[in-house]
Amino acid sequence: MNILAFDTCFAACSVAxxxxxxxxxxxxxxxxEPMETGHAERLVPMVAETLAAAHLTLGAIDRIAVTxxxxxxxxxxxxxxxxxxxxxxxxxxxxxxxxxxxxxVGARLxxxxxxxxxxxxxxxxxxxxxxxxxVFRDGADADGGSDNFGPALLTVADAAAIGGTRPVVYVxxxxxxxxxxxxxxxxxxxxxxPDLLPEAGNLVRIAVDGAPSEVRPSPLYLRPADxxxxxxxxxxxxxx
Amino acid sequence: MxxxxxxxxxxxxxxxxxxxxxxxxIETSCDETxxxxxxxxxxxxxxxxxxxxxxxxxxxxxxxGVVPEIAARAHVDCLDDLIREAMTAAGVEFGDLDAIAxxxxxxxxxxxxxxxxxxxxxxxxxxxxxxxxxxxEAHALTAGLTDGLRPPYLLLLASGxxxxxLAVEDVGRYRRLGTTIDDALGEAFDKTAKxxxxxxxxxxxxxxxxxxxxxxxxxxxxxxLGRPEAHFSFAGLKTAVRQAAMAIAPLTDTDVDDLCxxxxxxxxxxxxxxxGRAMELFQDIAAAQGVTGRHLVxxxxxxxxxxxxxxxxxxxxxxxYSFHAPPxxxxxDNGAMIAWAGAERLALGLVDGLDAPVRPRWPLDKDAAPxxxxxxxxxxx
Numbered sequence: 001m002n003i004l005a006f007d008t009c010f011a012a013c014s015v016a017x018x019x020x021x022x023x024x025x026x027x028x029x030x031x032x033e034p035m036e037t038g039h040a041e042r043l044v045p046m047v048a049e050t051l052a053a054a055h056l057t058l059g060a061i062d063r064i065a066v067t068x069x070x071x072x073x074x075x076x077x078x079x080x081x082x083x084x085x086x087x088x089x090x091x092x093x094x095x096x097x098x099x100x101x102x103x104x105v106g107a108r109l110x111x112x113x114x115x116x117x118x119x120x121x122x123x124x125x126x127x128x129x130x131x132x133x134x135v136f137r138d139g140a141d142a143d144g145g146s147d148n149f150g151p152a153l154l155t156v157a158d159a160a161a162i163g164g165t166r167p168v169v170y171v172x173x174x175x176x177x178x179x180x181x182x183x184x185x186x187x188x189x190x191x192x193x194p195d196l197l198p199e200a201g202n203l204v205r206i207a208v209d210g211a212p213s214e215v216r217p218s219p220l221y222l223r224p225a226d227x228x229x230x231x232x233x234x235x236x237x238x239x240x
Numbered sequence: 241m242x243x244x245x246x247x248x249x250x251x252x253x254x255x256x257x258x259x260x261x262x263x264x265x266i267e268t269s270c271d272e273t274x275x276x277x278x279x280x281x282x283x284x285x286x287x288x289x290x291x292x293x294x295x296x297x298x299x300x301x302x303x304x305g306v307v308p309e310i311a312a313r314a315h316v317d318c319l320d321d322l323i324r325e326a327m328t329a330a331g332v333e334f335g336d337l338d339a340i341a342x343x344x345x346x347x348x349x350x351x352x353x354x355x356x357x358x359x360x361x362x363x364x365x366x367x368x369x370x371x372x373x374x375x376x377e378a379h380a381l382t383a384g385l386t387d388g389l390r391p392p393y394l395l396l397l398a399s400g401x402x403x404x405x406l407a408v409e410d411v412g413r414y415r416r417l418g419t420t421i422d423d424a425l426g427e428a429f430d431k432t433a434k435x436x437x438x439x440x441x442x443x444x445x446x447x448x449x450x451x452x453x454x455x456x457x458x459x460x461x462x463x464x465l466g467r468p469e470a471h472f473s474f475a476g477l478k479t480a481v482r483q484a485a486m487a488i489a490p491l492t493d494t495d496v497d498d499l500c501x502x503x504x505x506x507x508x509x510x511x512x513x514x515x516g517r518a519m520e521l522f523q524d525i526a527a528a529q530g531v532t533g534r535h536l537v538x539x540x541x542x543x544x545x546x547x548x549x550x551x552x553x554x555x556x557x558x559x560x561y562s563f564h565a566p567p568x569x570x571x572x573d574n575g576a577m578i579a580w581a582g583a584e585r586l587a588l589g590l591v592d593g594l595d596a597p598v599r600p601r602w603p604l605d606k607d608a609a610p611x612x613x614x615x616x617x618x619x620x621x
Contacts, residue, residue, distance in 0.1 A: 077353065
């Protein structure tokens with residue numbers, strides 16, 4: 001199986017192409033560029049560059065893998081809009097994955113010994129005192145498991161309460177804040193990898209065994225659009 | 241399918257290709273999601289093969305105006321469906337296309353990104369050129385699609401986001417003769433509707449009320465009348481309407497109708513005066529270029545207003561201009577105009593890279609001086 005994967009949910013644009021993944025000679029080619037803005041400019045050229053580096057054409061891609069959020073509203077839309085356009089363009093199926101689940105795979109690859117016997121909680125700063133959170137029970141797979149939680153948008157205190165009193169390792173940009181809250185209520189908690197971001201190569205690792213979506217991917221915003229109904233703009237009308 | 245095959249009325253220099261080109265156009269700059277397929281013959285005639293538009297207005301109605309984040313969400317939810325629908329209706333496959341055109345600006349950045357990234361992916365996937373289209377240029381060139389009109393001509397572009405008078409000198413060459421120093425014309429209609437408690441979108445609601453009203457009852461100002469430049473201003477008129485309405489509140493239905501009629505009359509007079517001034521400026525430009533043709537084109541959603549059309553038709557006749565107003569569906573935002581602008585640019589070899597940026601502000605005339613009184617950031621386009 002050949003997979004094209006990409007992520008634009010947070011402060012990086014990353015693209016990966018996995019080639020011959022169900023054979024002994026499977027390889028993953030990845031591009032990762034940190035950026036606050038500019039994902040929409042770089043994503044498609046990076047797809048072309050990564051495909052070329054993997055010696056594949058789009059026609060040879062069997063599956064598109066995309067992070068559907070949570071993330072910045074615009075970043076989440078860029079990935080999903082691109083995935084939908086690839087869906088229009090060809091015959092590849094699509095697997096949409098939580099950005100936080102992709103980060104969890106990255107954490108497991110980098111700090112596996114620390115995670116032994118601990119919950120893994122990916123927590124990303126969502127501003128306004130809230131965090132995006134997804135928790136993976138010890139031993140649970142990144143892409144599922146009834147004991148897992150999220151992804152969700154919670155206050156720091158509520159995020160720290162997920163998993164009760166079990167020991168936990170927080171990763172991601174809100175790790176330090178949530179860890180402090182957890183310790184404040186007596187929980188055995190630590191934080192690691194504050195700069196962790198989703199990497200498309202890890203998205204390939206999830207998608208290779210994932211079930212393709214039966215519906216098109218949709219953005220997972222977790223927060224409504226910031227808009228209030230307008231009132232009081234009209235001049236009083238006479239009663240008829 | 242709409243076929244436009246009127247003979248060209250201007251020079252066709254540079255149009256030497258012989259086989260028709262097929263272009264997909266994608267439009268997501270504001271609150272309409274749209275896709276269309278257009279063909280262009282070698283001699284510059286256009287045919288709309290499909291034109292699909294989905295308005296988001298119901299999603300924005302509770303908020304009294306377009307909410308950028310809601311607009312962006314709605315675009316991503318339905319754009320792929322609309323493109324599929326447009327391709328099916330046109331009876332073409334992606335491989336048949338010669339280019340993919342998508343609006344890159346000006347407009348709301350969140351929506352622009354959705355449309356442009358979709359266009360880029362399709363261009364990459366099918367190895368087609370991408371054309372990042374200026375939405376205003378697409379409005380400006382629509383008369384070529386509908387009336388076979390070639391530049392040079394004078395354009396009044398009036399919508400909820402833009403109010404400009406432009407000398408369209410050629411594809412890619414525009415000179416701004418006038419712009420609004422405050423509100424756009426469509427915005428003035430919308431704000432008046434909101435003030436008077438009329439439903440949105442405001443343009444049709446104000447026009448319907450105006451038709452029943454007495455335009456003589458209120459004497460509203462005609463902003464900028466007689467000024468030597470061709471700029472517009474509608475903020476003072478808006479204030480005058482508010483003050484008149486507050487003075488007689490609570491408002492009866494008749495009051496609202498009369499206020500709308502007087503507002504529309506003031507707008508019509510002001511716009512006709514400004515367009516008349518732009519005609520004089522345009523004639524100087526045309527004379528310097530040895531061009532004799534006199535054509536006025538009106539585009540943008542406000543072009544749907546019948547009183548305004550009537551006034552501009554009268555003005556054109558008096559000044560010896562031919563008057564061109566594309567069908568309403570092609571005056572408001574649509575994908576066909578984006579596809580057509582793409583086809584026109586493709587004919588000149590003007591294509592863009594897959595790293596093309598969105599441009600929320602993208603003036604057609606980058607050399608135009610800021611209009612006196614315009615905001616810190618300047619006019620939107």
